[in-house]
Amino acid sequence: MSFLDTLLGRTRTNSSSVAKERLLTVLVHDRVKLTPDMMEAMRAEIVAVISKYVDIEDADAIEVSLLRGDTADHLKADIPVRRQRT
């Protein structure tokens, strides 16, 4: 960050913390050995299974992501379900 930025009170995240965060994210994927293709295939299968039981809002809105945890990494699926009164 330049001296001028400091004077004007502009702040920017340190590049080292950005580096660390990006590394941790990429390493979760590297270590689990899931390629983007496999993630997409898995997502499609999850959509197929879930939609047998509930009405899914929008297949494209489903997010499957790999997250870093303290002791284990987590595969998280976020599936919006259609809200309807019967």
Add this chain to the structure above:
Amino acid sequence: MARIVTITSGKGGVGKTTTTANLGTALAIHGQRVAVVDADIGLRNLDVVMGLENRIVYDLVDVVEGRCRLRQALIKDKRFPELFLLPAAQTRDKDSVTPDDMVALCTELRREFDFVLIDSPAGIEAGFRNAIAGADEVVIVTTPEVSAVRDADRIVGLVEANEKGHPKLILNRIRPDMVKRGDMMTNEDVVEILAIDLIGVVPDDQSIITTTNRGEVAVMDRNSQAGRAFSNIARRLMGEDVPLQVLTSNTGLLNRMFGALGLRR
């Protein structure tokens, strides 16, 4: 009992060869009988880094293929009576040697030396597998950059899968001024990410380039910060308890004044 230590990294250009040359020399200065082995077949470099390029007669592939005895291929460093180099072949490719050949070579070296340091090629292919085949332990060199740390993580996994135990980490080319202003990952960051033991931190130091230009190694230069760091790592390898030195940044007076005022440039 000899110890065979492979120096590797995954990514190229992070300082494997410089580290091997410096640790080998420092161990010899500390009284150990040392062989440094260049396992980068086809891209020989440890010889020029150590200033021994004019003395090569035979190389590692000559030994493996039985064209000479191991002792004929070992080059004695005249500056340090306990230091020897086994150079790589320059005109052959990495497929000239198999992991079994390397294990056999290491068995033979083990009889003659206290420490055998193997300089691994970059990558995770055949050359890397050859370099770790005969090792008792592995040291991973990385720099505090995302690409180098990512590759180091891959290497940690491969080393553990090959049952070489937990590798140790050398963090090379740290710039204390950049760490201080939050623009370079700290030792703690890298250790947390890789989850292996740190055995040394080496500052980015111009003396590495100037000594290598002359065919000398930084541990021979008393004024070299990097040389001191490598010397400390050598002592830790020998089992001495040497605390990690705090690297000081060479920031100018103006910067320190701004620092005191809470302003960072």
